[in-house]
Amino acid sequence: THARAHLPAAGAAAMDVAESPDLQAQLAAAVHALNHASHPSARLAANQWLLGLQRSPHAWALAVSLLASADHPSPSADLLFFAAQMLRRKIQSPDYSLPDNAAQLLDALLVAARRFCLAPPRLLTQICLALAALALRAEGGVDGLFARMPHLPDPALLELLTVLPEEVAQDESGDTGVDSATRCRFARELLMHAPAVLEFLLAQSEKPAAADGVPLHERNHRILRCLLSWVRAGCFSGAPASALAAHPLLTFAFNSLQAFFSFEVAIEVMTELVSQYQELPQAFLSKMPYIREVLLLPALANRSEKIIAGLTSLMCEVGQAAPGLVAEGSNEALSLSDALLRCVAFSSEDWEIAESTLQFWCSLAHCILGIDEQTSKRNATQELFLPVFSSLLDALLFRAQIIDIDEHCTGRVSSIPDGLVxxxxxxxELLVDICLLLGAPAYINKVCLFC
Structure with a gap:
C-alpha cells in the first residue's frame, strides 16, 4: 500500500487561512471557470489550480468552512459541490492522512447533511459519500456515525444509509487506500445495524405522502435504492426463508413494480434477492400469474420495452435459480414459461430481450434432459414441455430472420445488424438442446419451414 503523507490538522492557523476572503474568492473563480469557461485553456488552468489546492493542508478547513458558511447569499451550488467532493477525495486518497480531529470532521459533515438535506441531490450525495468514506477509515467510525444518525432529517438519513454499504465494494473501483481486512470489518459492523436500518426503511415506506417535503414517488424510489444497497451487503443473511418471503419490505418492492418511477430499482431489488437466497424462487413463482396478467401482458400490448425488459430479467432470474422447480410443471411454472415465450416473440429493434432469456431456456432444457430417460417422470416432463419448446423454436427462428429489408438496398448487399449476428x-447451444427434446425429425421440419 502507499505510504500516507502526514498533513497537519486543520487547526486555528489553517482555519484562518481557509476563511480568508481572498482564498475563497480565488476558489469560487476557479470552480466557475472549470464549469463554465468557454476556452479549454481556462478550464485546464482552473483544474490545475484546484488540484494544487486539494493537495494543500488548507483544503480540509476550507471545504468545511464553505459547507458551514452562513453568508448571504450562500456559496453557489457548484462551489458547495466542489467543497464536498474535495473532502470526499481527501478522505479516500491514500496520499493524505485524516486530520487528528476526525470526530470534528464527522460532526461538520453531519451538520452539512442536515443543512442540505433538500438541496440538489448531487450535493447531498457527495456529503454522504464523504461521511461513508470517513466511517470506513476513522477509528470507531461506524458506531460513531450511527450514534449521531438520529439527529439527521429523513431525506439525509436515507441517502447516507444508501451510500454506506457501497463502501464495502469500493476496492473494485480502484481505491487502494483501505485493505480488504478493514473493509470486511466495516461490513460486519454495518450488518450489526441492519435490523434497525430495515425498521427505519419500513417506517419510511408507511409514511403519508409528502410528510418530509419529498414527493411520495421520489421517497419510494429512495427507499428502494437504500434497500438495494443493504440487500447487496447481505442484510437478510440468516433470516428464515418463511420470514424473508413474507417480509413487508419485499411486499413493498413487489408492489412498486406497478409504479413506473420506481419500477427499475424494484426489479433490481427482487432480482438481487432471488440470486442470493435460494428459498425465494418458490415465493416468486407463486406470483407469476399476477406478473403475467397484470404487468407483462399490458406492457406487451403497449410495447413498453423498459417494462418488458425488466420483467424478463426478473422472471429469468427466478427460473434460472430453480429450473427443477419450473420443470415440475405447476400452473405457476407454465405461466412463467408462457410469459417468457411472449418476451422472446416480442419484436423490437434489437435482440436484447430475446437474448436475455437464452440461459433460462438452456437451464430448463438441461434439467429435463438430465432426468433418467427410463423413468416415467422424464417422459411426463418432456411431454408437458414439448409444446413450450416447439413454440420457443418458432419464436427463435422468427427472431433470427431479417424481417425488414431496406427497399433502397437494391443492387447492393445489405449488412446484417451486429445485434442479430x-x-x-x-x-x-439452445438449438442443440431443443433438437434433443423435440427429436431430429420434428426439429428439421420446423427449421425447413423458415428456410
Whole structure:
C-alpha cells in the first residue's frame, strides 16, 4: 500500500487561512471557470489550480468552512459541490492522512447533511459519500456515525444509509487506500445495524405522502435504492426463508413494480434477492400469474420495452435459480414459461430481450434432459414441455430472420445488424438442446419451414 503523507490538522492557523476572503474568492473563480469557461485553456488552468489546492493542508478547513458558511447569499451550488467532493477525495486518497480531529470532521459533515438535506441531490450525495468514506477509515467510525444518525432529517438519513454499504465494494473501483481486512470489518459492523436500518426503511415506506417535503414517488424510489444497497451487503443473511418471503419490505418492492418511477430499482431489488437466497424462487413463482396478467401482458400490448425488459430479467432470474422447480410443471411454472415465450416473440429493434432469456431456456432444457430417460417422470416432463419448446423454436427462428429489408438496398448487399449476428451465434447451444427434446425429425421440419 502507499505510504500516507502526514498533513497537519486543520487547526486555528489553517482555519484562518481557509476563511480568508481572498482564498475563497480565488476558489469560487476557479470552480466557475472549470464549469463554465468557454476556452479549454481556462478550464485546464482552473483544474490545475484546484488540484494544487486539494493537495494543500488548507483544503480540509476550507471545504468545511464553505459547507458551514452562513453568508448571504450562500456559496453557489457548484462551489458547495466542489467543497464536498474535495473532502470526499481527501478522505479516500491514500496520499493524505485524516486530520487528528476526525470526530470534528464527522460532526461538520453531519451538520452539512442536515443543512442540505433538500438541496440538489448531487450535493447531498457527495456529503454522504464523504461521511461513508470517513466511517470506513476513522477509528470507531461506524458506531460513531450511527450514534449521531438520529439527529439527521429523513431525506439525509436515507441517502447516507444508501451510500454506506457501497463502501464495502469500493476496492473494485480502484481505491487502494483501505485493505480488504478493514473493509470486511466495516461490513460486519454495518450488518450489526441492519435490523434497525430495515425498521427505519419500513417506517419510511408507511409514511403519508409528502410528510418530509419529498414527493411520495421520489421517497419510494429512495427507499428502494437504500434497500438495494443493504440487500447487496447481505442484510437478510440468516433470516428464515418463511420470514424473508413474507417480509413487508419485499411486499413493498413487489408492489412498486406497478409504479413506473420506481419500477427499475424494484426489479433490481427482487432480482438481487432471488440470486442470493435460494428459498425465494418458490415465493416468486407463486406470483407469476399476477406478473403475467397484470404487468407483462399490458406492457406487451403497449410495447413498453423498459417494462418488458425488466420483467424478463426478473422472471429469468427466478427460473434460472430453480429450473427443477419450473420443470415440475405447476400452473405457476407454465405461466412463467408462457410469459417468457411472449418476451422472446416480442419484436423490437434489437435482440436484447430475446437474448436475455437464452440461459433460462438452456437451464430448463438441461434439467429435463438430465432426468433418467427410463423413468416415467422424464417422459411426463418432456411431454408437458414439448409444446413450450416447439413454440420457443418458432419464436427463435422468427427472431433470427431479417424481417425488414431496406427497399433502397437494391443492387447492393445489405449488412446484417451486429445485434442479430451475436443473437444467432448465441443460439447454438439452445438449438442443440431443443433438437434433443423435440427429436431430429420434428426439429428439421420446423427449421425447413423458415428456410
Amino acid at each position: 451475436q443473437f444467432r451465434l448465441n443460439l447454438e
